[in-house]
Each structure stands twice: as C-alpha cells, then as structure tokens.
Amino acid sequence: MSDRELIHQYLKNLSKYLSRLSKSESEEVIREIESHIFDAIELQENSGQRTDAQEILDGFGQPRTLANQYVEHLLQGTPPPTGFKAIQSVKKGATKTLYYSMAALGLGVAFILITIGLGKLFFPNEIGVWSASQGNSVIISFSENMYPKSTELLGYWLSPIAVALGAGLAYFTKSVLRVLKQSIQ
Known part of the structure; x- marks a missing residue:
C-alpha cells in the first residue's frame, strides 16, 4: 500500500x-x-x-x-x-523559520523603501520612478544614467510615498512578528 x-x-x-x-x-x-x-x-x-x-x-x-x-x-x-508533542516541536521549528524570514523580508523591504524615500531628497536626479519606451515600462532606479526619452513619474512625491509605505510595512511586520513570537514560546 x-x-x-x-x-x-x-x-x-x-x-x-x-x-x-x-x-x-x-x-x-x-x-x-x-x-x-x-x-x-x-x-x-x-x-x-x-x-x-x-x-x-x-x-x-x-x-x-x-x-x-x-x-x-x-x-x-x-x-x-x-502524540502531539512531536508535532508541537515541528510547529515551533516552522514558526521560528517563518518568524525570522518575515523579520528579514518585511523589515528589509521597509528599510529599502525608507532609504529610497530619504535618498530622493539628497539625490533628486538619480533616484526616482521613470516611464520609458513611450510608457510601456516603468523603471524604479538609483542611477545616474537614465534611459533616453524617459519621463519621471512621481518627482518629489516619491519621498513621502516611499517613507509612508516603508513605515507602514515596518509596523505591519512588527505586528505579525508579535503574534508569531507568541507561537514560538
């Protein structure tokens, strides 16, 4: 069987x-x-x-x-x-992995968004969101070399949007981590 x-x-x-x-x-x-x-x-x-x-x-x-x-x-x-004692240890192991993965991913992306938002204030011509190829593609870039005939879409609005998204993601991640930490203990 x-x-x-x-x-x-x-x-x-x-x-x-x-x-x-x-x-x-x-x-x-x-x-x-x-x-x-x-x-x-x-x-x-x-x-x-x-x-x-x-x-x-x-x-x-x-x-x-x-x-x-x-x-x-x-x-x-x-x-x-x-018989569920073995299962509980498996669940704790899975929860620990999820906890640390969520922390790394969520807080990492939040950090990157906040960095982009603040970086736009110091490097306005190098950081931005551009539309290239006659609007067929969107490029988020941190570069001195722009694509020919590209148009910046957000301008300085990128700063508050990126910082707000980053802060929101960090808050959400910390809330989820708080719940997961209770499962580990």
Missing part, C-alpha cells in the same frame, strides 16, 4: 471515531491531523531521512484512541493527545 493510501485509510478510520463531534469540528480535526502528518513527512524529507508514512502514523497511535483523546480534548477541555 502506498504512503498516500495508508494516510487516506488512517484518516478515514479516524473520521469514523469522531462521530461525537459536529461535522464541521470533525472535518477540522481531520484537516489538522492530515496537516500534521504531512508536516512530519516534510520534516523527514528536509532532514534527509527516508520518509515512512507508517512510522509517522504509528506515532499518532490507533485512530480510535486518537479520536477519543481529541473528542475529550474538544468537549471536556482535557489536554491534547500525547
């Missing part, structure tokens, strides 16, 4: 034992478990290990036991199933 068939059969069996939950809750549990299974497979692939769906499914336990633990967790507030 292929890995996909094993996973499908496991989720089908799990679904049968989630009947005490509403249909939407049951479907949400199935999606979550499926996501955790594929996260574990991806983690094995990324670490260079041979992927073994059966081993991962065995780590979750029997579908009936997992379903009962999940139903008790949702209906009575008991702790989540014990």
Whole structure:
C-alpha cells in the first residue's frame, strides 16, 4: 500500500471515531491531523531521512484512541493527545523559520523603501520612478544614467510615498512578528 493510501485509510478510520463531534469540528480535526502528518513527512524529507508514512502514523497511535483523546480534548477541555508533542516541536521549528524570514523580508523591504524615500531628497536626479519606451515600462532606479526619452513619474512625491509605505510595512511586520513570537514560546 502506498504512503498516500495508508494516510487516506488512517484518516478515514479516524473520521469514523469522531462521530461525537459536529461535522464541521470533525472535518477540522481531520484537516489538522492530515496537516500534521504531512508536516512530519516534510520534516523527514528536509532532514534527509527516508520518509515512512507508517512510522509517522504509528506515532499518532490507533485512530480510535486518537479520536477519543481529541473528542475529550474538544468537549471536556482535557489536554491534547500525547502524540502531539512531536508535532508541537515541528510547529515551533516552522514558526521560528517563518518568524525570522518575515523579520528579514518585511523589515528589509521597509528599510529599502525608507532609504529610497530619504535618498530622493539628497539625490533628486538619480533616484526616482521613470516611464520609458513611450510608457510601456516603468523603471524604479538609483542611477545616474537614465534611459533616453524617459519621463519621471512621481518627482518629489516619491519621498513621502516611499517613507509612508516603508513605515507602514515596518509596523505591519512588527505586528505579525508579535503574534508569531507568541507561537514560538
């Protein structure tokens, strides 16, 4: 039986034992478990290990036991199933990666936008947004050599627009990072 068939059969069996939950809750549990299974497979692939769906499914336990633990967790507030400790470490790893990637990308682009906006004040002829090729292309450039017959589009308006966009992106990034940091801890 292929890995996909094993996973499908496991989720089908799990679904049968989630009947005490509403249909939407049951479907949400199935999606979550499926996501955790594929996260574990991806983690094995990324670490260079041979992927073994059966081993991962065995780590979750029997579908009936997992379903009962999940139903008790949702209906009575008991702790989540014990098999989820490994999943939590995978989620933390993924969240840390997302956290640092978001910080680098979001704050990096914000810094570049603010630098462009402030740079326009000091180098008005070298920094700008130009329309070239009879309006068929737009060029954002930091260069002394302009394209022939190019027209500057924003002029000094580039400064407040770029600074406002950069500041807005930095604020948004910091807000997202605050939420992600709670997931890491």
